[in-house]
């Protein structure tokens with residue numbers, strides 16, 4: 093079967109247009125695939141490796157405890173990469189849709205590109221690469237503080253309150269999701285249309301949000317050029333790149 097040529101409308105897009113025209117509550121969950129067109133390496137595509145390490149090996153408290161300098165070198169490298177990237181049409185379309193009443197966006201990404209595109213009240217499910225925290229969790233420091241210096245100096249950065257090690261303000265594998273963030277994300281599953289865009293849907297509990305949305309009666313849609321574990325159960329799958337599909341759906345709405 094010859095798939096649609098880039099730019100050609102995908103079968104099914106008009107179904108999403110129809111649903112969005114009904115003006116109901118729209119919630120979106122995004123993953124690394126929405127930032128791919130901006131040049132941010134995804135986790136599991138070939139670019140997801142760093143000096144032979146897999147993200148799952150570096151993005152853990154154990155890796156940081158073992159070698160904080162190496163983990164900070166990886167995050168500093170990623171911060172430098174992301175700083176050179178700009179939001180792409182996928183981020184821009186979602187920012188335009190974020191002005192719809194009842195819109196919610198939950199992202200697994202830590203790059204901050206949704207906010208730079210103008211989306212407000214982003215639910216940062218896995219935190220932000222632009223935030224730091226005190227590794228020792230000292231009471232004098234805020235839970236997280238903003239530091240977008242590129243490169244980091246000093247590296248590793250220190251906690252301004254206790255002078256101990258600072259850590260990246262992201263959620264590592266094996267760490268729980270901030271309860272307030274989890275509550276906001278679960279609140280977003282109470283919607284009429286639930287879009288899952290650019291995620292391999294392998295990482296939990298983020299990957300389970302679509303099931304929660306379906307349980308509450310949402311029309312569920314996946315936008316991803318590849319099949320994922322949620323493709324079978326989604327009401328609609330649009331097998332294309334987010335930076336092409338989202339602007340095309342938006343153009344059909346106006």
Ligand code: BV8
Pocket residue numbers: 122123124125126128129134135136137140148151200201202218262263264265266267268269289290291292293294295296297315316317318320332333334335
């Ligand atoms: C927790 C921040 C418990 C860090 C990240 C076995 C089964 C189920 C679960 C587990 C298990 N073993 C362990 C677990 C739990 C674990 C987990 O899910 N592991 C997985 C790997 C099996 N989860 C956790 O540890 C979570 N915490 O469970 O806590 C707990 C509870 C209470 C108390 C204590 C503990 C925490 C997980 C958070 C990890 N942190 N990021 C950092 O960034 O450094 S996750 C990381 O992966 C990123 O956030 C990333 O966004 C996320 C998910 O990846 P994707 O976004 O999907 O990216 P990926 O590269 O995988 O895929 C890209 C997709 O885009 C592809 O599908 C591709 O086709 C598509 N694409 C490409 N181009 C485009 C595109 N799509 C559209 N357009 C394009 N142009």
Ligand code: ZN
Pocket residue numbers: 226227228229230233251252253254255256
């Ligand atoms: Zn401290």
